[in-house]
Amino acid sequence: QVQLVESGGGLVQAGDSLRLSCAASEGTFSNYYMGWFRQAPGKEREFVATISRNADNAIYAESVQGRFAISRDNAKNTVYLQMNGLKPEDTAVYYCAASTNLLVRESRYYVHWGQGTQVTVSS
Numbered sequence: 419q420v421q422l423v424e425s426g427g428g429l430v431q432a433g434d435s436l437r438l439s440c441a442a443s444e445g446t447f448s449n450y451y452m453g454w455f456r457q458a459p460g461k462e463r464e465f466v467a468t469i470s471r472n473a474d475n476a477i478y479a480e481s482v483q484g485r486f487a488i489s490r491d492n493a494k495n496t497v498y499l500q501m502n503g504l505k506p507e508d509t510a511v512y513y514c515a516a517s518t519n520l521l522v523r524e525s526r527y528y529v530h531w532g533q534g535t536q537v538t539v540s541s
Contacts, residue, residue, distance in 0.1 A: 509538050
């Protein structure tokens with residue numbers, strides 16, 4: 419069972435940046451495609467970004483394309499989400515997740531989930 423722990427959330431102003439981290443508990447981290455999702459109050463969980471196992475490919479939700487960047491360090495069992503140009507509509511709980519399927523956007527393909535970290539963007 420892979421344990422995922424997110425960190426790096428907080429309260430920021432519009433236009434600021436944050437970097438989220440997600441540390442995995444076990445050494446098979448590099449076998450997983452990793453993703454970030456978010457859930458705003460009263461809304462369904464939505465896809466943000468996903469990255470391939472060797473970090474040579476990534477896809478993003480249209481709403482964050484060009485502002486967010488996903489990366490990973492397999493030596494540290496960690497995936498990151500760099501968020502620039504934050505907007506109030508980015509306010510949500512952000513979750514990292516692990517999948518055995520290549521670059522999928524659907525949450526049902528992700529088998530391990532973290533507990534989430536809150537990101538709040540004030541206007």
